[in-house]
Amino acid sequence: MSDNHKFNYHEYYDRPRDHEYVYPVPEQYAGDPPMSVWMSKVGGGTVGERYTGAWAYSVTFRGERLHGDDITSNTPATHEEMVRTLCSFLGAAGESVSMRDRSSEHWDEYTGKEREFLATWYERFQLASLDGEEFGHDE
Secondary structure, three states, X not given: OOHHHOOOOOHHHOOHHHOOEEEEOOOOOOOOOOEEEEEEEOOOOOOOOOEEEEEEEEEEEOOEEEEEEEEEEEEEEOHHHHHHHHHHHHHHHHHHHOOOOOOXXXXXXXXXXXXXXXXXXXXXXXXXXXXXOOOOEEO
């Protein structure tokens, strides 16, 4: 995990299930492996309420985890809206690193394993960012 995405995690967020909200990322193609995005308002929040400030997240996939607290909202947002924001960013970052060269503005932000993950699944994140239906549930 790169330092940019390795949040100086409060102990509370050490396990994905400790987050306030989870969104199972839909399959893009039949048989895609399960992937989940876990989201919490740093400092605590209630699912369905709107908050500004820092958010903590974990993306879990095949036993691996990409996590951080490097997303913020200046406009009040719900947990669901921040999941879509994160998916939009990860989709864009993944598309950028999928070019497989250092010219990507996101290249140095991720380890080789993280770049491979984002490059492989960026379209799935892009689709999740557009999901207008009610999704996810609180844990």
